[in-house]
Amino acid sequence: MTTTQHRPILEPYKGPSTRHRCPGCGKPREFTRYIDTQTGQHIAAHVGRCNRENKCGYNYTPRQYFLDNPTEETRAWLQSDQHLKTYTPPLPPPPVDYIPPQYLERTRQQLARNNFYRFLVKLFGEAEAARLADLYKLGTSKKWEDFGGLPVAFWQIDQAGNLRQVKIMAYHPDTGRRIKGKTRIIGKQLKPGGNLMQCLFGEHLLSAAPSAPVAIVESEKTAVIMAGVYPDCLWLATGGKNGARWTAQEVYQALEGRNVVLYPDLDSTEDWAERAKILAAACESVEVSTYLRDNTPPEDHREGYDLADYFIKRLLSPDQEQTTAQADQEDQEGFALPPGWQWEELNLKHGTHRVLIDHDGLPASWNYNPRTKRETLAVMIAEQPLVNSLIQTFDLQL
Known part of the structure; x- marks a missing residue:
């Protein structure tokens, strides 16, 4: 091995698989290993640095490793200046762009015609529906018109108040169910050519309540409804099973130090249990709730119900439930x-x-x-x- 073969660097981040369990503190997904840039291979399993510099501080460098494991080749490498040369990493990614704030204000005008808001009124009454709409900054789009109303705009707002993305979704005002084929993510239209990076829906709430427990569900609709049912939690949504790339470090790092409970849809329990292990790298604690699985009949399991579906039935009065069932039947029958x-x-x-x-x-x-x-x-x-x-x-x- 020649002296030029050793040019170790910390492995660049390319997803959760490039972060490992720290041999010092035992935390998963926090250890960055050194690789040899000539071969692309790791130096050794315990050679690397923990990302938790303040809480752990483990840092075992390649130089120290070769000092502890001397060979003629490594001695030659150490005696040369190769270990002092700086490796030039790839160019950093471009900075994240944000959607101009005036777009959010424009969508806050016609709330009374918002079909999702109309459903919230049906569930909770005017005052609570208005509180939830303000809490999550719900907007109204003119994209489609159905049942005399308009679709909702779900804004992704980060902890600093920046607009990351917006999703337009059409709902039935009586059943609260999505209208198939009427969902659009339109951030690129509002910021052409921008480098937009999504965040968790409801992330902006984290700053206002730094010690509050966090509950994460899949759909934005469920997060809003559950915020009305259990307001003591901060309810966030991924926006889909893989929405917002929520298991990427740049997204879940917003949950640093939080106590988090995941509430998967009935057809995603096992998948989310695996994802919880990734979030554990940043969170104080992560649990996967089985509440929905334990409290729903088999027919709901087959439908893949989520937490909102379970509580909607209990929030509606008998008359409302009959009207909703009829509207739902009509919607399904087309x-x-x-x-x-x-x-x-x-x-x-x-x-x-x-x-x-x-x-x-x-x-x-x-x-x-x-x-x-x-x-x-x-x-x-x-x-x-x-x-x-x-x-x-x-x-x-x-």
């Missing part, structure tokens, strides 16, 4: 009921049954002369439970 038609609950001997009633006040399944395509579709929807019942009762093979 049609609105014909004028004068409605769903009714019938309490029969063998249980409660949901029946579609036509404009004459009779079960829609009895209607043999639908007048429009919408009525024809409604009759087909009404007949389906009857067909299913016959199949179950008589074991019919249709």
